Amino acid sequence: MKRLISVIFSMIFLVGVFSFSQEKEEKFRVEVVKLKYIKSSVVKTFLEPFLSRDGVWRDNPDGTAIIIKDYPEIVEKCLKMIKEFDVKPFDILFTVQLVLGSGNEIENIDPALKDELVIKELKNLLKYKNFSFLDKTVVRVTNGGIAKVLAGKGQLFSLEFVYPKLIKEDKEELISTYVRLEKLEEKEPSPSKIRLIETTISFKPGEKTVVGVSKMDGSEKGLILIISGKIVE
Numbered sequence: 001m002k003r004l005i006s007v008i009f010s011m012i013f014l015v016g017v018f019s020f021s022q023e024k025e026e027k028f029r030v031e032v033v034k035l036k037y038i039k040s041s042v043v044k045t046f047l048e049p050f051l052s053r054d055g056v057w058r059d060n061p062d063g064t065a066i067i068i069k070d071y072p073e074i075v076e077k078c079l080k081m082i083k084e085f086d087v088k089p090f091d092i093l094f095t096v097q098l099v100l101g102s103g104n105e106i107e108n109i110d111p112a113l114k115d116e117l118v119i120k121e122l123k124n125l126l127k128y129k130n131f132s133f134l135d136k137t138v139v140r141v142t143n144g145g146i147a148k149v150l151a152g153k154g155q156l157f158s159l160e161f162v163y164p165k166l167i168k169e170d171k172e173e174l175i176s177t178y179v180r181l182e183k184l185e186e187k188e189p190s191p192s193k194i195r196l197i198e199t200t201i202s203f204k205p206g207e208k209t210v211v212g213v214s215k216m217d218g219s220e221k222g223l224i225l226i227i228s229g230k231i232v233e
Helices: 002-023 040-050 072-085 117-125
Strands: 029-034 056-059 065-070 091-102 130-142 146-151 157-169 172-185 192-203 209-215 222-232
Touching (some): 040 056, 040 072, 072 157, 091 146, 091 172, 117 209, 157 192, 157 222, 172 222
Antiparallel strands (some): 091 130, 091 222, 172 192
């Protein structure tokens, strides 16, 4: 019975493909994409924002294939995005450090940070002479997934990784991810969030990188977000 239902759904889907193709205009491009590792519901989250007002997409009942209809250049971009995300699942292990920098006259670096190369580089780039270690945490995310973690003393910060992936650039493999860091504040009548850092970064696996620096409460102190990552099969 289940097999019969599956066959019926497949036939309906194929009929939809055929009729959809017949309706396309010359200025549009239509592509049918068979998905290997991800479902159409996942594709929808990152595909829809890139479609034009005239663009449409459909999927089959079991979420293993989609049809895209849009202007040729947009369809080409969508196909490249699907190729990047529709890969064999793997995990990315991110190590996150939160550091507080300040500009006092006397240099004072937390012992946990003294040997950090990125801190030495920051000393040359920023006016900060003091670096205090706030927190270190590890976040494991499946490629193309989303993960959120609380960090800092008293869990005052919320850190989110969105759609991390492995990309190739100039024959090098890079980890690319969207990162959002927010400060959580308990205020009446309801808690609030202050967005401190929001960006997309790319870096080599195993390499530490400074994601951003955010001034704290309008003072001369700055919250520094440092991230490294590696692939976990």
